[in-house]
Amino acid sequence: MSDWRIYRGAGVPHEGIRRLPEPPPWRDFGAPHEPGAPEDAAGADGESARRLGAHRRLVESLHPRPEEVEAVNAALYLRRPLLVTGNPGTGKSTLAHAVAHELGLGRVLRWPVVSRTTLKDGLYHYDAIGRLQDVQLDRAVAGGDPGAGPEARPPIGSYLRLGPLGTALLPAGGEPGAPPRPRVLLVDELDKSDIDLPSDLLNVLEEGEFTIPELERIAEREPHAEVLTADGDRVRITGGRVRCTVFPFIVLTSNGERDFPAALLRRCVQLDLExxxxxxxxxxxxxxxxxxxxxxxxxxxxxxxxxxxxxxxxxxxxxxxxxxxxxxxxxxxxxxxxxxxxxxxxxxxxx
Missing domain, CATH: 1.10.8 (Helicase, Ruva Protein; domain 3)
Incomplete structure (x- = not known):
């Protein structure tokens, strides 16, 4: 009978780690998503492959319940977020990947929520300290001349990166003549958030837009800025304002550990996942x-x-x-x- 154990607890070093087999398909991180990396024919990247299964040609046979299909379609038709509640491990997060897979909506943007998460974390991050350090370094290289000129200053867009929510709200592209396709955004475990985050989300979810004050302040002098997205691509922001042209398909997940304000619930299609x-x-x-x-x-x-x-x-x-x-x-x-x-x-x- 062969010994399946890698660690034996004998206290004697050995090379058993060489016999460690391939990981479970849902824990295989050997091919992480890289900016610009090609996706498969269904638009799935490495994370979706782990979520949906190595044999995801069978994903269409997952037999979702009628109420699950109806709730997803209601959210798509109404351009409203889908609030999915259920016990851990019932497939709440996988639902976002399944929709993106079937509809060919590309890589799912994921925003994991923790107790310290703020709305700004989901929209964008501005590295003000990094920009200040680079400005000081450029001046030092120029001999300490404070008037070295704006050409010596790094562009502000180099220090801005959109978060998952901010990226999802970018104007949608698409093939010429075809309707634009929404991005899929997974806001994972919203019930883990600070008490204010669900209410802070209301205006962005209702209006489908947000502003970047750091860019608004210089809009007259620099109307356009190239910033990074959560995908690692560069996009042009005009006037410091981001406004979607097609509302993203947003899945908010909750383990049911807290109640949400009525103002958020009325803006969402609700689904209790069994x-x-x-x-x-x-x-x-x-x-x-x-x-x-x-x-x-x-x-x-x-x-x-x-x-x-x-x-x-x-x-x-x-x-x-x-x-x-x-x-x-x-x-x-x-x-x-x-x-x-x-x-x-x-x-x-x-x-």
Whole structure:
């Protein structure tokens, strides 16, 4: 019986790391997205491939519930954000990638929210300190002459970068004669934010525009500025104002850990995402690990589906358990069962 272990706990150095197999498809970071890198025919980049599965040709068989399809279409028709609430691991973030994949909307812009996140973080960042340092350096090179001339000053656009929300609100391009296509923006875990962020978002989501004061102040002298986007491309901003021509498809996700103000809720299409059912779960496993893994791991899939009512288990826990127990075929059955127990521990179980 072959030893599946890489780390053995023996305290003796060895070269076992060389035997470490390829990572799970959803944890393969070997081909990160680079600015200008080609996407596949469906417009998916490395992150979408991890989200949708290595076998994403099967993604159309994920069997979304009718209410999920209807909510997505309502958000598309009404040009409103989609607020998706559900337990961890129910596929809230994946929904944004699935829509971008099916509609050919390119790379999903992702804005992960934490307790310190502000609206400005999503719109743009201005490196004022970096610009000041470069100006001082240029003057020093010019012999300390304070009147070395504006040509010695770096352009302000070199110190500005649009955030994910700011990039999503850029005027949309497209093929000549074809209607412009919206970008897809994932605002992940909005309920983790500071209490003010949901209210701060209201005006931007309603008007579809924002201003960059640093550029507005110099608009008469420098009406245009070239700035970086969240994609790593350069775009021209005129007059310090960014206004969308087509409202982006925005997915706001929440684990249901807090309530949002009514003013935000009325501006969104709301969707409560239920845990995946039999067909959805089978399609997810097949999309990530293939049909063979679905058959070999039937017992684990059944265990996941028949968990106790109210027990919180995430689908990625099941995927991890299926992947590892199959890679540990050389281990004893009791070891594989113990691995499954470790990886599929309910998230709401008291410690």
């Amino acid at each position: 845990p995946p059912g039999d067909e959805q779960l089978a399609a997810m496993v097949a999309a990530h690990l293939g049909e063979e893994a679905l058959q070999e791991g039937a017992a684990l899939v059944e265990r996941f589906l028949r968990r106790e009512p109210g027990q919180v288990l995430a689908t990625d826990q099941l995927l991890n358990a299926l992947f590892l127990t199959q890679r540990a075929q050389g281990a004893e059955r009791v070891t594989r069962d113990r691995l499954a127990e470790i990886l599929m521990r309910p998230l709401d179980r008291p410690r």
